[in-house]
Amino acid sequence: MHRHFILHKPHGYLSQFIVNGKKKKRNKLLGELYNFPEGTMSIGRLDRDSEGLLFLTTDGKVSYEVLSAKFEKEYYVQVGGLITEEAIQQLQEGVEIGFSGQKYRTKPCKASKIEAPTFLPIEDRHVRDERHGPKSWVSITVREGKFRQVRKMTAAVGFPTLRLVRYRIGNRILNQNVGEVFEVEGLN
Structure with missing residues (x-):
């Protein structure tokens, strides 16, 4: 059973759950906001300096669909x-x-x-x-x-x-x- 989330990503957070390579102390990650289930991925990342609506899902097919030209x-x-x-x-x-x-x-x-x-x-x-x-x-x-x-x-x-x-x-x-x-x- 897949799970889906919507959140208002704050400025200063990375749209990811782990940092590849060495973790820098200034990087705040989405996992700090909520206890997301394993396998959760953000759909259409927002960089650290951006904010606003962000979808997350455990379903790669949903991710692919939302990233397509179907969605404005x-x-x-x-x-x-x-x-x-x-x-x-x-x-x-x-x-x-x-x-x-x-x-x-x-x-x-x-x-x-x-x-x-x-x-x-x-x-x-x-x-x-x-x-x-x-x-x-x-x-x-x-x-x-x-x-x-x-x-x-x-x-x-x-x-x-x-x-x-x-x-x-x-x-x-x-x-x-x-x-x-x-x-x-x-x-x-």
């Missing part, structure tokens, strides 16, 4: 500078990024400027001082997931990512508090 993944991204309509259009059409030492053109996606998502149960973190210029938020929805893709996409259009929050996977949205873990019947 929506991110709320705080960027350095006031994002322009031109940059939004470039994101929508696809941009060239580096992936595995090669140039890669991202698939067309949905992108739009949004207001700061104060309605989300996200940490109120101050990512940089106002002296360093303005910040803005953009929603980016993709159906692919290359390594650090969203961060690379915003940088490619001239607006580096300051903060990344995964808001939605398929029909599931981020609605629990940071670090809360819920066991669910299925992830669809």
Whole structure:
């Protein structure tokens, strides 16, 4: 019998349960949040500096399905500078990024400027001082997931990512508090 979990991954945690090689003291792992069963894996990792909705499962088939283009993944991204309509259009059409030492053109996606998502149960973190210029938020929805893709996409259009929050996977949205873990019947 497989088990499935949904959680709000906090900033500062790795989306894994063990560290390959030497464990560094600064690495906080998901296993510290909850006593997950053996064989649990995260679906679509979020890096240490990212936060938001994360699925976990003991079923590799479910993992493969959620990672496929069948499921949209929506991110709320705080960027350095006031994002322009031109940059939004470039994101929508696809941009060239580096992936595995090669140039890669991202698939067309949905992108739009949004207001700061104060309605989300996200940490109120101050990512940089106002002296360093303005910040803005953009929603980016993709159906692919290359390594650090969203961060690379915003940088490619001239607006580096300051903060990344995964808001939605398929029909599931981020609605629990940071670090809360819920066991669910299925992830669809």
